[in-house]
Each structure stands twice: as C-alpha cells, then as structure tokens.
Amino acid sequence: MVENRCSNNRGSKMSGASSLVLRASIVLGMVAAVVTxxxxxxxxxxxxxxxxxxxxxxxxxxxxxxxxxxxxxxxxxxxxxxxxxxxxxxxxxxxxxxxxxxxxxxxxxxxxxxxxxxxxxxxxxxxxxxxxxxxxxxxxxxxxxxxxxxxxxxxxxxxxxxxxxxxxxxxxxxxxxxxxxxxxxxxxxxxxxxxxxxxxxxxxADKLEPHRKLYDVDSKDHIILLSEWSGDRSSLFEDEDELPKAILVNGKAPSVSGPTPTLFNVEKERRYRFRVAYTGGSVGCPITVSIDKHLLKIIAVDGTPINPYEVSSAELSKGERFDFVLKTTREDGAYFLRASSSCNSREIHGLAVISYGGSGVEATERKKDEKLRHFETSLCKSEIGKVCLGDVRPLNKILPELRDPQVDRQIYLGFDSALGTMDIDTGFKETPSKIYRINNFTFTYPPSPILTQPDDVASNLMCNELNVPQKCAGQAVCECVHMEHIALGSTTEIILIDQGGDQDEHIFHLHGYHFYIVGSNTFDKALTRHEAEKLDADNRLMKRNLVNPLLKDTIRVPKFGVVALRFFAKNPGFWMLRDEQSRGWTRGMDVIFQVGDLGDVVTIPTNFPTCGSFIGPDFFLL
Known part of the structure; x- marks a missing residue:
C-alpha cells in the first residue's frame, strides 16, 4: 500500500514536470516564431x-x-x-x-x-x-x-x-x-x-479594397484635380476679375496659343481607376466631368465605396471627390475629358486628353446623339437618366449605434443672412453689408487656439442658444465664437436648414468626422428653424434612412433644403463645420463642435506654438 502510494506520487511529479516542459516549449516556440x-x-x-x-x-x-x-x-x-x-x-x-x-x-x-x-x-x-x-x-x-x-x-x-x-x-x-x-x-x-x-x-491593400476586381490599373498618374481659374489673385471681396474664366485640370487649361491639355495615357482593353477631386475656386460652381465616347463607372464618393453606377457624366461640387473606372474599349486614338460648369450666368470649361497608346492630343469630337445618364452628388430629384445622391448606396450599412430613431444629441442649425453693420477687416466701420449667420450667430475666431490654449479664450466670447452674450441682446447681428458641445460617445444628428434661399446651394464640410446623410427634403419656400423643429416633431419634415445611408464629409444643401447628418461622437476635440464658400477664413456661417471635455483630448505636445492678444503692463513712457 505504501509502495503504491509512493509510486503514484512519483508518477504525479513526473506528469507535472512533463506538463511544465510542454508549456515552456510552447511558449518558447511562440517567442521564436514572433522573433522570426x-x-x-x-x-x-x-x-x-x-x-x-x-x-x-x-x-x-x-x-x-x-x-x-x-x-x-x-x-x-x-x-x-x-x-x-x-x-x-x-x-x-x-x-x-x-x-x-x-x-x-x-x-x-x-x-x-x-x-x-x-x-x-x-x-x-x-x-x-x-x-x-x-x-x-x-x-x-x-x-x-x-x-x-x-x-x-x-x-x-x-x-x-x-x-x-x-x-x-x-x-x-x-x-x-x-x-x-x-x-x-x-x-x-x-x-x-x-x-x-x-x-x-x-x-x-488589394485584399481590403472592395472594388479591386473592377479595375486592372490604379496608377499614381491617373489623379484629376479640378479647380476654377480666374484672371487675378483671390481676395476677400467679390470682383469681376475674380470670376472664374476656365477650369484647370491638374493645373492646366488649354488655349488656342498656349498650354496643351493634361494628358492621361492608357492602353486598349484595360480597366483604369481614376480619382477626381474638386479642390476649390472663387465661386465653387458644380463641375460636370465626362469623357467622349466612354462611360464612367462611379465606385466611390468622398472615399466611401459605393454600389457602382455606370454613367456618361458625373457632377461634383467644391471639396467633393469621386472615383471612377474607365474601360478602354474604343479604337486607338485620343478622346477629350471634358469639365464644364454653368452658374452665375457664366459657362466655363476645361479639357484633358485620354490617349490610347500615346496617340497625342488630337482628340475626337463627341457625337451629339449619344444617350446620356448623369450622376450628381447633389440632393436632386430622381428621374430617368439621372442618379442623385439620395439614390446612392454604400457597400456598408450604417453603424448599429446610429440606427435608433432617437439620438442622444440633436442640433438644428438654421442658416441665412441679414443686413447689418459691424467692424470689418478693411478698417471701415459701420458699413451696411450682407452678414451670414447660423442660428442668428455670426461666427468669428477666438484670439487664441481654443484647443491648445483654452485658458486664453474668455468665456464671454463663446456663444450658443444656451449662452447668448449680453452684447447681442436685441441685435440682428451677433458676432461670437459659435460652439456647440457634444458629449463624448453621443449619437449625434445635425439638421441643416436653409432659411435664406439666397443661393442655389450651400456646401458644408465637417472636420474630424465622416457623417451619414440620413435624410433630406426641399421645400418651395424657406422654413425657419422653429418651423422645421415642429415639422420634425410631427414626423413631417423628412423621411430618414437608418439602414444604408451614404457616408461623406462634404454636403451640398439645396436652396430651401433641409438635410439631416448623423455621426457617432467618438473623436474628442474641437471640430469645424465649415462653410465651403467663405472667401477667407470665414464669412460667419461656421460652427465649432466641441466633442467631449478638455480632459478627453490627447495631450498637447510640449512646446507647441502659442499665440494671442497682447495687453501691456501698466506703465508709462516718460
């Protein structure tokens, strides 16, 4: 009996030792694999x-x-x-x-x-x-x-x-x-x-690119940057010389005796991915892109992959981007890539050349009887032969956190303009002018960066509906740092409302986030913000898509339009919702979204540059 028990103990010890050796071997093997x-x-x-x-x-x-x-x-x-x-x-x-x-x-x-x-x-x-x-x-x-x-x-x-x-x-x-x-x-x-x-x-990586099977070539030479071109340098004030006179394609606008067009070389029977961005201009009219005798397969908008749409032309506005696939199935030769724009009673054009096998720049002319199907990034009304932004569907559905009809934070932003007087940068005072505003606040910048020097920005410079500066009481124009606070981790919906109707469209870009365009509507006349809120409470403002809305970072709000944008506020910081049609830093129609508290933001680097106002000490020069 004693011998048996001793034998069992020896066996247990040997088994435990073997187990330890095996575990140690596994760990050492994993370490060796990682090191390798x-x-x-x-x-x-x-x-x-x-x-x-x-x-x-x-x-x-x-x-x-x-x-x-x-x-x-x-x-x-x-x-x-x-x-x-x-x-x-x-x-x-x-x-x-x-x-x-x-x-x-x-x-x-x-x-x-x-x-x-x-x-x-x-x-x-x-x-x-x-x-x-x-x-x-x-x-x-x-x-x-x-x-x-x-x-x-x-x-x-x-x-x-x-x-x-x-x-x-x-x-x-x-x-x-x-x-x-x-x-x-x-x-x-x-x-x-x-x-x-x-x-x-x-x-x-190719294995992560959802549309990789749709094209053969994604070349660094097939990037198209569009920009309006005027006759003189831009300024903060409108001038006839600053109205756009042409569209530059990668910095070139061909003329009769001047630069040749930008050339994009391709080979026959291939599928090429082209990347297009509308970088800017003094007016920012929408630009339509087409290629003679070719169709464009649109596969992405603002970096978001979408269900492909094959069209003969595509329109985008300032700040927007799209990607398309071009099939080179035509006869050898050169074909015009056309960029055109028409607004403010002025038509402007730009040209580039798609060249098969280095065929030069003698491009063929477009046939007038081609059947056209048009793609727009605007919230237009869908019809036969037209694909509007509301028709576009991304490959991925909306985040689960944003599918609930109710959100944690809902902000209505009504924008318009008023005739008022205020100090302007030229030094003239009390000059009547059209002043833009959101929720009756005209945005101005703080004297120091609010993210990196919050203690140097006085609280009485800030404003929102819950914090109206005393100087603005009873005033049609209130100039202040318009900032809305959003708790970190909140589901957020922004409703943009065109209360003025003085332009065909307004363009906004959100920093720090992409947003889902969950709903939109266009009315025959301007709605006030309070009218929009009441209609929304009665579920009559717009129909929301909480399944598969498009994800973007730039939005075109149509005249008398209302648009709802959703995002999950998980990126702490101070992020601008910026009016894309400002000539300088702002024309007053911007908002800062403070997401989270200062303690939620990443630590500012040591010796980060500082700036601000200077008020000298109390002393006299004798």
Missing part, C-alpha cells in the same frame, strides 16, 4: 522620403517625410521659357502654365497643383510646411483625415493651432487612417483658390 517574423519584416525607415508603393496588409506602416515650401509665385514663370508661344515649353517641369496668361499664385514647391502625397493606410505622415510668403500667415488642412490621435494637426487657425507665420516652419504629424481619394489645401479659401492644394491619396 519581426526579423524578416521590414522595419520602418524614419528617413524614408517616399511612401508611394504597393500596399500590403501585413506591412509595417511607414513614416513618410514631406517638405512643402509655400511661396508667392506666378504663372508662365522663368521655367516656362517660351510658353505660351511654344506650347511644348508649357509642359516642362516646374512650369506653372495654367491657361497661358500671367497671374500671381500661391503654391507649394513651385508646382500647380502641389506635389501629390500618396501613401498606404495607417502610414504616418510628417509634413514640414515652411511659409516663405512675406506678411502672410496660413495653415494646411488634410481633407478626409479624422486625426483621431492628433486633433491639433487638423489645420484650423485659432481653433487647433496658431497660423504659420512668415518665414517659419510648422511640422504636421498624423496618421493617414482614412483610405480613399482626398486632398490637402490651405485653410484660407483665397489661398486655396490661388493654387495652394495637392492630392492626398491613401491606398489600402
């Missing part, structure tokens, strides 16, 4: 200057260094040699030819458009922006990127950072987390109109 994978996986090179490469899902993110030198320059510069007399010289490197006439511009690295930034999803961008313009400050915005980890890199002056002063450098550092077709641009609309923009393309 890490050893053979390329480690990101901090000095890697170009991240334009094939993207793979198992690759490390790269650190991508970019340097942008911002200068005041001119078209038809010394690099253009004999342009426009010799059209070949107009295509030389660093020749900013535009349409062939002399004009002042503001550009990055002496290129129009600026250098394209092409990276893979989750790469880290480190962009040194050096401002070499005397007496002129600026910031850069990275459209389409939410900046979850670095809200202070969003590029909004006096909200997320101080403006970049003349002869100084600001380093933007953020993760390119949102894939798709995007672009970077100066925050000031006048700088953007004068040429300060460039492509920002964020690709993902």
């Amino acid at each position: 994978v890490l050893y053979f996986t390329p480690i990101p090179d901090p000095n890697f200057k170009s991240c334009d490469r094939p993207c793979h899902d198992l690759d490390w993110p790269m650190i991508c260094r970019v340097k942008l030198t911002i200068e005041m320059y001119q078209t038809v510069n010394q690099d253009c040699q004999d342009c426009p007399e010799n059209s070949t010289d107009c295509s030389s490197s660093y020749c900013t030819s535009a349409e062939g006439s002399l004009r002042g511009i503001i550009i990055a690295n002496r290129q129009l458009p600026g250098p394209a930034i092409q990276v893979c999803q989750n790469d880290i961008l480190v962009v040194d922006v050096t401002n070499k313009i005397p007496g002129h400050s600026l910031t850069m915005h990275w459209r389409g990127q939410p900046n979850h980890e670095a809200p202070f890199m969003d590029g909004v002056p006096m909200v997320t950072q101080c403006p970049i002063l003349s002869y100084t450098t600001f380093q933007y550092k953020f993760r390119a987390s949102s894939p798709g077709t995007h672009f970077y641009h100066a925050y000031s609309d006048s700088d953007r109109t004068d040429g300060l923009f460039g492509a920002l393309i964020v690709r993902q």
